[in-house]
Amino acid sequence: MKHNFGAGPCILPKEVFQEASQAVIEFNNTGLSILEISHRSKEFEQVVVEAEALVRELLNVPADYSVLFLQGGASQQFAMVPMNLLPEGGKAAYLDTGVWATKAAKEASKLGHVEIVASSSDKNYTYIPKDYSVPSDAAYFHFTSNNTIYGTEVFERPNVGIPVVSDMSSDIFSRVIDVSEYDLIYAGAQKNMGPAGVTLVIIKNELLGKSGRTIPAIFDYQAHAKAGSMYNTPPVYSIYVSMLNLRWLKAKGGVSVIEQENIVKARTLYEEIDRNTLFKGTADKDDRSRMNITFVMENPEQEAAFLELAKERGLVGIKGHRSVGGFRASVYNALTISSINALVDAMREFEENTVK
The missing domain is CATH 3.40.640.10 (Type I PLP-dependent aspartate aminotransferase-like (Major domain))
Incomplete structure (x- = not known):
């Protein structure tokens, strides 16, 4: 998938x-x-x-x-x-x-x-x-x-x-x-x-x-x-x-319903970014986008390895823009919470395998 x-x-x-x-x-x-x-x-x-x-x-x-x-x-x-x-x-x-x-x-x-x-x-x-x-x-x-x-x-x-x-x-x-x-x-x-x-x-x-x-x-x-x-x-x-x-x-149910779904999706991923010892967000917390979630690794040398894990887990399109680097998860309306959870699981797996 x-x-x-x-x-x-x-x-x-x-x-x-x-x-x-x-x-x-x-x-x-x-x-x-x-x-x-x-x-x-x-x-x-x-x-x-x-x-x-x-x-x-x-x-x-x-x-x-x-x-x-x-x-x-x-x-x-x-x-x-x-x-x-x-x-x-x-x-x-x-x-x-x-x-x-x-x-x-x-x-x-x-x-x-x-x-x-x-x-x-x-x-x-x-x-x-x-x-x-x-x-x-x-x-x-x-x-x-x-x-x-x-x-x-x-x-x-x-x-x-x-x-x-x-x-x-x-x-x-x-x-x-x-x-x-x-x-x-x-x-x-x-x-x-x-x-x-x-x-x-x-x-x-x-x-x-x-x-x-x-x-x-x-x-x-x-x-x-x-x-x-x-x-x-x-x-x-x-x-x-x-x-x-x-x-x-x-x-x-319209825009008001999808907005609530988008809030949950963004919050779920941002919470993992803030919790995970290997990752950090790039945008100021007050101005964080719900649609395009940008983050990097504390150690940039580990980014290639995480991208490889993401590829293995079927996570497509998370490489950040060349002017920012790191990662970008675009969380548009049709993306389901299951996809967010798959990314969160990969981040946790990478942390468990790296921090020993």
Whole structure:
């Protein structure tokens, strides 16, 4: 048995894989594969309608927000956000909490002035800055809610008094949020929503078409909203599998239920990291992510041996990012507590065999 702790593309529930694989052969008794049906067909239009309805229901999205299914991942959103929200000569405020936040700010700086209001780079992004001020004349404030590489997470939306934009790629649908507190949320699907290839954007309608810029239609949120996410050929299969996964989440009881499961999973692993004499966490305890749990060994020379044991036990994807080292266990929605227990057992076994 394999236990998939990979940071992305994500683990998905078995029942989602089963239904999605069947649709590759034949979709909804159409005689066609989901990979070959027209994106203009009534069958796929129903998929998009249901996917949007599930997003709205699971996240309690207000009626005055548009839900879009786009492409290009979060990296494209790094550019689309300032294209659509930052006026010519305007200023945007960014919180720097890691690689992806840095890349987002760099893209925005090509379109206007970017002010980095705070950064945790001084400690290799192992914490979330707390005391900072945001300029009131900025067009928007941008932050990354969960930092996959460094294992930190922002659990409360900063109160800044200007429009708030958040990259929620790696913790969307993992915990309850109040969408009305945000003006724009974007997320690559490939962590908790579905397979790579589709990007979720939730945007307050009053922001559509307000930047004053002339931008290509393909990068214009308003164009995509008017076309119902059909301005260009959408990523049909990715949207379909995301819909199946959101169905699964709804059947489990929704985001509030999965949040409690995620709390238990993260707490179980963090308790072992803190107890085990051979391991230590890398992120500040107050800012520890529930989705990406980062840790190292007290003696780095033992890491290769633990990775070998993990491989023998079917623990996949726990090697840490090259900029941090050590280990990273990504604990997304579909990962079960049994997989967490398997990792904990391996850590205990390694300790027993090493400390004699």
